[in-house]
Each structure stands twice: as structure tokens, then as C-alpha cells.
Amino acid sequence: MIHREVADGLERLWNVRVNCIWEADESSRHGEVYIFDHVFKQECTNSDVYGSVVKPLVDSFMEGFNATIFAYGQTSSGKTHTILGNKTDPGLFQLVSNQLFQHVADQVDKRYLIRCSYIEIYNEKINDLLDKSNQGLTIREDIKGNVLLDAREAVVDNVDKVMENMMQGNKIRRVAATRMNERSSRSHTIFRIILESKDANQKDGPVHISYLNLMDLAGSERVSLTKAAGERLKEGANINKSLSVLGNVIRQLSEGKEFISYRDSKLTRLLSQALGGNAKSLIIGNVTLAAEEETRSTPEFAQSTKTVKNKRK
Structure with missing residues (x-):
């Protein structure tokens, strides 16, 4: 995470395993899984x-x-x-x-x-x-x-x-x-x-x-x-x-x-x-690990996040 995200105490939103990523979901073990040709961890x-x-x-x-x-x-x-x-x-x-x-x-x-x-x-x-x-x-x-x-x-x-x-x-x-x-x-x-x-x-x-x-x-x-x-x-x-x-x-x-x-x-x-x-052509998709607290707490967040994820996919 960048300095601002750390200073704001933002939480980690994305999880990674092999060439899959999924969005953390408070109500279940994990959200929808997306598979890519390659996924590189933050390390x-x-x-x-x-x-x-x-x-x-x-x-x-x-x-x-x-x-x-x-x-x-x-x-x-x-x-x-x-x-x-x-x-x-x-x-x-x-x-x-x-x-x-x-x-x-x-x-x-x-x-x-x-x-x-x-x-x-x-x-x-x-x-x-x-x-x-x-x-x-x-x-x-x-x-x-x-x-x-x-x-x-x-x-x-x-x-x-x-x-x-x-x-x-x-x-x-x-x-x-x-x-x-x-x-x-x-x-x-x-x-x-x-x-x-x-x-x-x-x-x-x-x-x-x-x-x-x-x-x-x-x-x-x-x-x-x-x-x-x-x-x-x-x-x-x-x-x-x-x-x-x-x-x-x-x-x-x-x-x-x-x-x-x-x-x-x-x-x-x-x-x-x-x-x-x-x-x-090669597309390198950069994904920030952090989520903004104010958006996660709003009722519209779930639907807007689904739309953004579909576009990312």
C-alpha cells in the first residue's frame, strides 16, 4: 500500500492465490474469483x-x-x-x-x-x-x-x-x-x-x-x-x-x-x-489492495463494485 493508504488505516481488499484474485467479503470466505494469465503478489x-x-x-x-x-x-x-x-x-x-x-x-x-x-x-x-x-x-x-x-x-x-x-x-x-x-x-x-x-x-x-x-x-x-x-x-x-x-x-x-x-x-x-x-499486446492491470472506508459503508457500494469488477475483468 502507498503511504496515504497506510496513514488512513485502509484495509486490504484483495486476496491472491496462484493466478487468481478475489475481493474480500465480510459476509463470506471470499468474493467472486477472477483468473488471469499471471498474477504477481505485492512482494x-x-x-x-x-x-x-x-x-x-x-x-x-x-x-x-x-x-x-x-x-x-x-x-x-x-x-x-x-x-x-x-x-x-x-x-x-x-x-x-x-x-x-x-x-x-x-x-x-x-x-x-x-x-x-x-x-x-x-x-x-x-x-x-x-x-x-x-x-x-x-x-x-x-x-x-x-x-x-x-x-x-x-x-x-x-x-x-x-x-x-x-x-x-x-x-x-x-x-x-x-x-x-x-x-x-x-x-x-x-x-x-x-x-x-x-x-x-x-x-x-x-x-x-x-x-x-x-x-x-x-x-x-x-x-x-x-x-x-x-x-x-x-x-x-x-x-x-x-x-x-x-x-x-x-x-x-x-x-x-x-x-x-x-x-x-x-x-x-x-x-x-x-x-x-x-x-x-500486453495489458498489465495494476490493482490497489486498499478499499476506501466511506465507499464500503454505503448501500450503493455492493452494486457499484460489481460493475467496476466486471469492467476490470
């Missing part, structure tokens, strides 16, 4: 998550697949820590960069060019986090239907330069204090790594290009918990709307629908090729 580190589920995806990226990694969850549940980590527990971003440049160093028969871009979606407006002057970007499509965005792309040739671009972008990313989190992300961010490779022995040989998207999604919010008002309320409404559209798109894809509503939000439109194209 696990980002490196544990990386080795189990992220590394195979990055391997595919370096073989030519497009890949997307989402950090998803309620505000204050640890999404940004999953992506960025800290000095003692490096985040997925650092671990991906380490693996990428180790791979490049090992492949002596290939030549590589690596670029990166960093954008945020704030109140349905796309801003370039690597260029302050490049704000309000417009999404375009080429004749093949590929989504294009005129964001700055920086050439990088080592891990330190990748980290410098990430830190530069984070300085202007929208964050704010809320009742739930002292530094709540108020925007979705997409850090994209573009990998170009070709045979070192062929001067005019084919160039292979693949994309890796690292996504730190802004946390879903309930006004009753955040007590948001004014600008924070507007931000929360846009965050929840775009996350709802993302959920709808993923459901439509999983059900094999002919029409996919990518255009209902800028987030899903930007990710249309990553979600439904020649790509591999």
Missing part, C-alpha cells in the same frame, strides 16, 4: 514481471513484430511505478531499453537505427513531449490507412539517451495532486521506440521496421473518491471516457466484430494498428 518486483511476461514480447519486437505494453488501473494503483520504477526497482522502461541495446550489441551482422517519440493525450488533445512547441497534433492517414502523427523522433544509440528523452518528456507531462494520489497522471502517454534493421553485408538490402509502444494510461477515477471539481473533474471525465472506448474496442476485437470503433477516441485511433494489426 514481486518489476523485474519479476519483466522476466515472466514482458521479455517474450520484446523478443518478438526485435524479430519484427509491432508490440504494445499497457499499464492500466485505478488512479494511485502503481501504473507509473510499473513503467518508470525507481533506483532500487527499475521499471519496465529501463528494462526494455537494457534488453534492446544488448540485442543490438550482440547482432554484429546487422545494422540498426533506433528512434523514439513521446506524446501525451490530455483532454483529447495530442501534445509532443519532446518538443514543447509541437502541441495539438493532428492525426492523419496515408493511402494505405496507416495512422500518421507529426511528432518529433529522436535518434538514440544507447540506454542513457533513451532515458534522457523519457525524463525530458516527463518534465512537461500533466500531473496533479488529487485526494487519491499526490502525483496523479492526468494524461495518457505513449513512448514509442522505432527499430530499423538491415543486413550489414547488403548495401541496398531491405529495411525491416517494427514499433514498440510503452503506454502509461491515466488512472480511471470515481468522483466519489477523488472529490474532483473544476479542471480536475474535466480531466477525469476525459480519462474515463477514453478508457471506456479502449475497453469497448478490445471487447469488439475479442468478439470478432466487423466494425471496430477506433475513431471514438484519439487514444484508440492512434493504437488501431497496434491493437488490431500485425501486433502483440
Whole structure:
């Protein structure tokens, strides 16, 4: 639990066993059980998550697949820590960069060019986090239907330069204090790594290009918990709307629908090729262990919790 949850004396809401989680229920032994591909207990580190589920995806990226990694969850549940980590527990971003440049160093028969871009979606407006002057970007499509965005792309040739671009972008990313989190992300961010490779022995040989998207999604919010008002309320409404559209798109894809509503939000439109194209995707759902006392004591809590759990599933 984070410091605020401990200070408020909040109780642990979720129980974990193997790859199952269930919500603690005061009236019975346990609530409804949800099964996932992997469940990592609070004792696990980002490196544990990386080795189990992220590394195979990055391997595919370096073989030519497009890949997307989402950090998803309620505000204050640890999404940004999953992506960025800290000095003692490096985040997925650092671990991906380490693996990428180790791979490049090992492949002596290939030549590589690596670029990166960093954008945020704030109140349905796309801003370039690597260029302050490049704000309000417009999404375009080429004749093949590929989504294009005129964001700055920086050439990088080592891990330190990748980290410098990430830190530069984070300085202007929208964050704010809320009742739930002292530094709540108020925007979705997409850090994209573009990998170009070709045979070192062929001067005019084919160039292979693949994309890796690292996504730190802004946390879903309930006004009753955040007590948001004014600008924070507007931000929360846009965050929840775009996350709802993302959920709808993923459901439509999983059900094999002919029409996919990518255009209902800028987030899903930007990710249309990553979600439904020649790509591999990983969603890391961050779940806070704590429950707010005031919501647990209200008659509406049981029904609202059931709705939220269904959405999480």
C-alpha cells in the first residue's frame, strides 16, 4: 500500500492465490474469483514481471513484430511505478531499453537505427513531449490507412539517451495532486521506440521496421473518491471516457466484430494498428489492495463494485 493508504488505516481488499484474485467479503470466505494469465503478489518486483511476461514480447519486437505494453488501473494503483520504477526497482522502461541495446550489441551482422517519440493525450488533445512547441497534433492517414502523427523522433544509440528523452518528456507531462494520489497522471502517454534493421553485408538490402509502444494510461477515477471539481473533474471525465472506448474496442476485437470503433477516441485511433494489426499486446492491470472506508459503508457500494469488477475483468 502507498503511504496515504497506510496513514488512513485502509484495509486490504484483495486476496491472491496462484493466478487468481478475489475481493474480500465480510459476509463470506471470499468474493467472486477472477483468473488471469499471471498474477504477481505485492512482494514481486518489476523485474519479476519483466522476466515472466514482458521479455517474450520484446523478443518478438526485435524479430519484427509491432508490440504494445499497457499499464492500466485505478488512479494511485502503481501504473507509473510499473513503467518508470525507481533506483532500487527499475521499471519496465529501463528494462526494455537494457534488453534492446544488448540485442543490438550482440547482432554484429546487422545494422540498426533506433528512434523514439513521446506524446501525451490530455483532454483529447495530442501534445509532443519532446518538443514543447509541437502541441495539438493532428492525426492523419496515408493511402494505405496507416495512422500518421507529426511528432518529433529522436535518434538514440544507447540506454542513457533513451532515458534522457523519457525524463525530458516527463518534465512537461500533466500531473496533479488529487485526494487519491499526490502525483496523479492526468494524461495518457505513449513512448514509442522505432527499430530499423538491415543486413550489414547488403548495401541496398531491405529495411525491416517494427514499433514498440510503452503506454502509461491515466488512472480511471470515481468522483466519489477523488472529490474532483473544476479542471480536475474535466480531466477525469476525459480519462474515463477514453478508457471506456479502449475497453469497448478490445471487447469488439475479442468478439470478432466487423466494425471496430477506433475513431471514438484519439487514444484508440492512434493504437488501431497496434491493437488490431500485425501486433502483440500486453495489458498489465495494476490493482490497489486498499478499499476506501466511506465507499464500503454505503448501500450503493455492493452494486457499484460489481460493475467496476466486471469492467476490470
